[in-house]
Amino acid sequence: MGNQYWSYETLDRLCMDTFTKFGFRQDEAKIITDVLLASDLYGIESHGMQRMVRYHKCIENGMIHMDARPEVVFETPVSAVIDGHDGMGQLIGHRAMELAIEKAKKNGVGVVSVRNSNHYGIAGYYAEMACKEGLIGFSCTNSEAIMVPTNGRMAMLGSNPIACVFPAEPYDFFFDASTTVVTRGKLEMYNKMEKPLPEGWALDKDGYPSTNAPDVLANIVAKNGGGIMPLGGSTEQLGSHKGYGYGMLCEIFSSILSMGSTSNYCMTGGRGQICHGFMAINPAFFGDPAEIKTHFSKYLQELRESPKADGQERIYTHGEKEVAAITDRKASGIPVNDNTMVEVLDLCNYLHMDFCAYFGDYLPPVKKDVFHANY
Secondary structure (H helix, E strand, C coil): CCEEEECHHHHHHHHHHHHHHHCCCHHHHHHHHHHHHHHHHHCCHHHCHHHHHHHHHHHHCCCCCCCCCCEEEEEECCEEEEECCCCCHHHHHHHHHHHHHHHHHHHCEEEEEEEEECCCCCHHHHHHHHHCCCCEEEEEECCCCCECCCCCCECCECCCCEEEEECCCCCCEEEEECCECCCHHHHHHHHHCCCCCCCCCEECCCCCEECCHHHHHHHHHHCCCEEECECCCCCHHHCHHHHHHHHHHHHHHHHHCCCCCCHHHCCECCECCEEEEEEEECHHHCCCHHHHHHHHHHHHHHHHHCCCCCCCCCCCCCCHHHHHHHHHHHHHCEEEEHHHHHHHHHHHHHCCCCCHHHHCCCCCHHHCCCCCCCC
């Protein structure tokens, strides 16, 4: 199995058509599509269009309520708590960050915590929403428990990513990372590619290192034990307690402040119950925004120009690789794994959409002899 490369426009049209076929309005489909394809453009395939099938199954089984509308249940001039009522995570997240931005522009800071949502894509998308408005953006989320705490053998925290985006030149500072060594989506991609996991990523149900992607994923779903290591691995020697602690910070801003479900209760009882945290900060409340941006940009440039280690030619600041990835993928196409294309074919057949209208005469290798859905 390999990758096929498709234009951004092709995948945008596919996603828009698919989500409207699900029953979302055009404006809603646009937000969801933008979040997914931003991930693909950044090179984070695990959170991109390959998630369409997962979302559809969550809609079909009632975990995602398409008619849900996020409700503000607590509010001050600088903060709010939103109940997502089990709606689509991207739509809830987008609304929450809009509210944080509105408060930050007026009062200097906006902090919004969300409960009862679903998977919302990449955290960086929402932090970047604030940056595009000249603000400092922050976003985090909890998720189904996949992180095994330091010295433990049962997953108790999610991948709990944290993102911060800060205006700068020539590249905005864009940091978005899980607090686990990798995300569950990375395990799913290795499972699709039928590859063993790299050493140092995961633990089996007894807490021992494992490279068996299907087994680790099955244990996560069944809550048998095991999961993914925190940043720093499974012992304090290389900082496991730090990744564990960063994951806890995400729980505080998402599930704790919102009085929502902590990671160990997410994706149970037929509900997602995922929680998010958002913050927008107005640099104008600290001085001249242009001067602050110039000051930060100078430091970032000094970082890039600082002495390189032997054999290294370049030091990157956070956000540079994303800009390069976007440029490359807009020009050369977005890679999509053949196994994901099998899922897309099945989904198109299930929804009575013409797969060939998007991908011409291409068929995933395992489907060349049989053109029908096993969805």
